[in-house]
Amino acid sequence: MDPLIQVRDLVKVYHLGEVEVQALLGISLSIERGEFVAIMGASGSGKSTFMNILGFLDRPTRGQYLLDGIEGEHLSRDELAEIRNEKIGFVFQGFNLLNRTSAIENVQLPLIYAQLPSKKRKEMAEKALSAVGLKERSHHHPAQLSGGEQQRVAIARALVNQPSILLADEPTGNLDSKTSGEIMAIFKRLNQEMGITIVMITHEQDIAAYGKRKILFKDGKVVEDHNSAL
Amino acid sequence: MTTLFASLRIALRALLVNKMRSALTMLGIIIGVGAVIAMIAVGSGAKKRIADQIASMGSNILIVVSGSSTSGGLRVGAGTVPTLTVEDSKAILSEIPGVRSVAPHLSGIAQVIYGNQNWSTVIYGTIPELLEIREWSLNSGRSFIQQDLDGAGKVCILGKTVADNLFGGIDPIGQIVRIKKVPFTVIGVLNPKGQSTWGTDQDDTVFVPLSTAQKRLFGQKFPGMVRVITVQAREPEVMKTVEDQITDLLRQRHRIQPGQDNDFSVRNLTEVASSAEESAKVMSLLLGAIASISLIVGGIGIMNIMLVSVTERTREIGIRIAVGAKGKDILLQFLIESLVLSLVGGILGIGVGIAGTLILSSFTQWPTLFSVQAILLAFLFSGSVGVFFGFYPARKASLLNPIEALRYE
Numbered sequence: 149m150d151p152l153i154q155v156r157d158l159v160k161v162y163h164l165g166e167v168e169v170q171a172l173l174g175i176s177l178s179i180e181r182g183e184f185v186a187i188m189g190a191s192g193s194g195k196s197t198f199m200n201i202l203g204f205l206d207r208p209t210r211g212q213y214l215l216d217g218i219e220g221e222h223l224s225r226d227e228l229a230e231i232r233n234e235k236i237g238f239v240f241q242g243f244n245l246l247n248r249t250s251a252i253e254n255v256q257l258p259l260i261y262a263q264l265p266s267k268k269r270k271e272m273a274e275k276a277l278s279a280v281g282l283k284e285r286s287h288h289h290p291a292q293l294s295g296g297e298q299q300r301v302a303i304a305r306a307l308v309n310q311p312s313i314l315l316a317d318e319p320t321g322n323l324d325s326k327t328s329g330e331i332m333a334i335f336k337r338l339n340q341e342m343g344i345t346i347v348m349i350t351h352e353q354d355i356a357a358y359g360k361r362k363i364l365f366k367d368g369k370v371v372e373d374h375n376s377a378l
Numbered sequence: 379m380t381t382l383f384a385s386l387r388i389a390l391r392a393l394l395v396n397k398m399r400s401a402l403t404m405l406g407i408i409i410g411v412g413a414v415i416a417m418i419a420v421g422s423g424a425k426k427r428i429a430d431q432i433a434s435m436g437s438n439i440l441i442v443v444s445g446s447s448t449s450g451g452l453r454v455g456a457g458t459v460p461t462l463t464v465e466d467s468k469a470i471l472s473e474i475p476g477v478r479s480v481a482p483h484l485s486g487i488a489q490v491i492y493g494n495q496n497w498s499t500v501i502y503g504t505i506p507e508l509l510e511i512r513e514w515s516l517n518s519g520r521s522f523i524q525q526d527l528d529g530a531g532k533v534c535i536l537g538k539t540v541a542d543n544l545f546g547g548i549d550p551i552g553q554i555v556r557i558k559k560v561p562f563t564v565i566g567v568l569n570p571k572g573q574s575t576w577g578t579d580q581d582d583t584v585f586v587p588l589s590t591a592q593k594r595l596f597g598q599k600f601p602g603m604v605r606v607i608t609v610q611a612r613e614p615e616v617m618k619t620v621e622d623q624i625t626d627l628l629r630q631r632h633r634i635q636p637g638q639d640n641d642f643s644v645r646n647l648t649e650v651a652s653s654a655e656e657s658a659k660v661m662s663l664l665l666g667a668i669a670s671i672s673l674i675v676g677g678i679g680i681m682n683i684m685l686v687s688v689t690e691r692t693r694e695i696g697i698r699i700a701v702g703a704k705g706k707d708i709l710l711q712f713l714i715e716s717l718v719l720s721l722v723g724g725i726l727g728i729g730v731g732i733a734g735t736l737i738l739s740s741f742t743q744w745p746t747l748f749s750v751q752a753i754l755l756a757f758l759f760s761g762s763v764g765v766f767f768g769f770y771p772a773r774k775a776s777l778l779n780p781i782e783a784l785r786y787e
Contacts, residue, residue: 233702
């Protein structure tokens with residue numbers, strides 16, 4: 149079976165007015181199903197740009213990227229949205245929940261765009277909230293939840309569509325160390341028990357330690373790729 | 379369908395979050411729709427009044443007025459000197475095939491006295507055909523009979539206004555009134571007809587037989603003459619032909635040489651009235667157009683608020699796009715929002731328009747007329763304003779770059 153993620157000679161160049169910024173300078177790697185990868189690197193190392201490309205939120209300037217055998221290069225904006233909806237779950241540093249919308253409705257958001265009927269949506273959202281241990285708080289609004297709880301709602305939203313991959317961009321960046329530990333425990337459990345592939349950006353060593361594989365970015369290149377599972 | 383319903387819920391929630399802002403935005407549409415409905419109601423009310431007045435004049439009517447004679451270099455205005463005769467009117471009826479009916483008349487202003495009451499009014503000496511042409515029916519009593527006409531009978535028929543002012547609650551039929559010291563027996567009272575196109579009270583009048591008017595009231599100086607002949611043509615299409623034929627016939631009968639001026643003039647009343655109707659139509663169009671401008675201004679208000687809303691909710695849009703919203707999902711969400719604003723505004727505007735019109739007409743006594751079509755049109759117009767002015771902000775939202783939108787603070 150092909151790897152879940154295949155990246156070859158990926159280059160990304162931004163144009164900020166006259167200035168040309170080389171964010172990625174030829175990345176090549178592959179990620180298998182069921183891996184838990186931590187991507188590390190200083191700010192400006194290109195790790196966020198790489199995540200955006202992995203998440204089909206951005207397109208590479210050159211090179212090839214295959215997710216589950218799908219290449220995004222020639223797909224339209226709407227087709228990419230469909231792939232994100234079906235195959236990718238996002239967890240952001242700032243949670244990015246909709247305010248004034250209850251937890252369960254936040255979790256249902258991807259299902260609305262998957263055009264599922266409301267009964268089915270509710271069922272799946274409840275299941276996802278149970279998986280992160282928030283079933284009893286499903287009708288609370290984000291403002292009524294703690295940071296850790298908000299991030300757990302965000303994880304439930306990322307999971308609800310049963311995606312092939314979960315992309316987490318500094319998921320514990322806004323949380324204290326105890327809550328961070330709880331969130332990472334959830335990630336670990338999802339990875340081990342449900343076999344969900346996780347790619348996570350972090351700049352904290354102890355958070356990265358939860359991953360089975362560590363990739364270090366520097367100046368748009370992979371300088372270290374260490375797989376502790378092997 | 380699922381998305382549409384979900385989009386509607388999202389839109390309603392977003393609007394309810396900023397209640398004050400939504401209400402103020404809607405106010406523009408409310409005023410616009412209200413103004414359109416009120417102005418169309420005023421315009422069509424005016425149009426209907428004119429149409430009613432035209433109908434009250436009778437249809438296909440030509441008026442032949444005597445006068446405009448030139449004798450020895452002295453020119454006299456129309457109607458001042460009677461130059462028409464009863465024989466002229468008989469000739470018009472018998473010789474012109476397009477004529478259905480004719481009614482010669484002679485009129486003057488005189489005081490009518492009953493007991494200690496008096497009332498100055500216009501006295502018409504005529505024949506019953508005049509009432510038939512003008513489709514004017516009797517409320518009580520009878521019309522003139524041949525005997526009254528032949529024998530210059532001292533009988534009269536009163537208009538509603540005269541009857542009310544002289545008799546109050548008493549039944550006028552059979553009572554004696556005096557006109558220029560001549561006693562007349564009241565034989566009938568007419569149904570009310572209301573205002574004429576030029577604003578006079580048509581019911582403020584008294585009818586007497588033509589022969590009586592000629593011999594006893596106004597005709598002594600010019601025996602056998604009449605001032606006006608009212609002619610009714612058979613159908614609207616022959617009006618012009620009949621007008622020309624009357625002119626030819628009367629020139630011949632009055633022995634007017636070619637090159638000489640007519641001693642009468644022929645007027646087409648329907649033409650006068652329809653030009654009044656035309657100007658009312660133009661006025662109501664103009665009023666509607668001005669009101670529509672306020673509706674468009676309201677639409678610009680919607681666009682303004684939707685643009686602010688899109689900017690404020692950039693992050694929300696970014697989240698939606700990241701989890702799989704397509705361009706059309708976002709477009710629909712914001713389009714529905716502006717559509718809800720404009721349609722709710724439209725519904726409230728219909729209420730405001732109707733209420734405003736009723737208040738306006740009760741203060742000014744203007745006639746107003748609501749039409750379902752006008753209300754529906756205003757409502758649909760407000761909806762299309764919502765779509766039109768909501769489209770640009772919605773499209774802007776749908777084209778946002780998700781990475782930048784997610785980073786937006």
